[in-house]
Amino acid sequence: MEMRHLRYFVALADCLSFTRAAERVHVTQSTLSHQIRQLEEELGQPLFERIGKKVVTTEAGELLRGFASRALREVDQGVALLKPDAGNLTGQVRIGATHTFNMGLIPECVALFLARHPTVRISVEELSAEVICARLRAGELDLGIAYRPEDPTDLWFEPLYNEEMVLVVSDSHPLAGRKRIRMVELHRQDLVLLARSFSTRTMIDECFSACGAEPTVVAEMSTVAPMLGLVARTQIGTIVAINAVPEGMSGLAVIPLESPTPTRTPGILWRIGQTKPVFIQSFAVILRKTALGNSLRREKVGVRVNEKRAGRRVTERIR
Known part of the structure; x- marks a missing residue:
């Protein structure tokens, strides 16, 4: 045919x-x-x-x-x-994003999208995953960006990539020079983590339970930025998604975790059966490409940074 x-x-x-x-x-x-x-x-x-x-x-x-x-x-x-002479798109894209993705991914995607389609209006709200799901079901959002929900029911989750959680400590922390670290080694280590109401915290707790480790959670917070600020000023560590650590943020060491490796899957949330106008599909294309590109780039940068830090600490010990 x-x-x-x-x-x-x-x-x-x-x-x-x-x-x-x-x-x-x-x-x-x-x-x-x-x-x-x-x-x-x-x-x-x-x-x-x-x-x-x-x-x-x-x-x-x-x-x-x-x-x-x-x-x-x-x-x-x-x-x-x-076509080169195609008219400008018009309409509005209503987006709901959790804090992690609203820090860097969404601004980058919006900038790219508006450069191509300046006549489309974009509305972005920073919301919890639960609220995003509820607003999508009510038809108040066109798409959501969050981690995979535990019970999507009438929503369609489109995975973007798999994202590993990492240990973040200050440059002066005893673990700062490690290339990788097993989660059991964090037993009784001082940590600041997300509050227990977050699904990410539940996953981290399950990983600790699986390896028999019990860290000392000295503080709980609801957003990543203050957690990283606390880590940079103290000998307290934290566990966050690698993409939540701003590129170029000085004073921090990012260390991959293993045995087990906590992993989350970010993605796009859609309402099943919804009509997707061309301008919404166009934003989704930019989102997919940018998210995957950023993920691959951050993984490479993380490896290089940790190799340099490990090499520097070896040189210091020789001296």
Whole structure:
């Protein structure tokens, strides 16, 4: 089946006249008739029938008509947007994002999107994952950016990448020079973690339980930025997603965790069955590409930084 088959079919289904349909798609009646016959043979059932001098759609033809029309509209809109003289998109994208992603990912994506589509308006709200899900179900958001929910029910979760949690300590911390660290080694280590109401905290607690470690949680906070600020000023460590650590933030050491490695999956949350206008799909494309690119870049940077720190500490010991 080729695109032209669908175009000829929709034209005939709309006009119910071989003469007018052929004029509409700029082919001869014999060509149109031949193409329709090819489509019917491929599908294995008639799409039209003649009643006297009239042409009518069969039940199968009427069923296919709606799907074919929508498919052609989507294709035509997409092709039109790729043309150099295409008009500007208009509309509004309503986004809900949790704190971690609102720190860097969302501003970067919004900047890229507005550079391409300056006439589209964007609304971003920093919300908890639970509120994002509720607002999506109510139709008050177009998409959400959060970690995979425990019970998505009527929402569709589109994974972006897998993100490892890391230990973050100050440069002066005894563990700062380590390339990797097992979670059991954090037994009775002073940590500041997210509050227990966060699903991320639940996962971290489960990882500690699995390896038989019990860290000393000296503080709990609801956002990452103050946690990192506390870590930079003390000998207290924390466990956060690697993408939550701002690039170039001085005074901190980022150390990968293992045995087990806490891992979370960020992604896009959609309401099942919702209509996605072109401008929303365009933002989602930018979001997917940016998120994956940032994830890969941060992993490489983290490896290089820890190798340099480890090398520096070895040199200091030799001296």
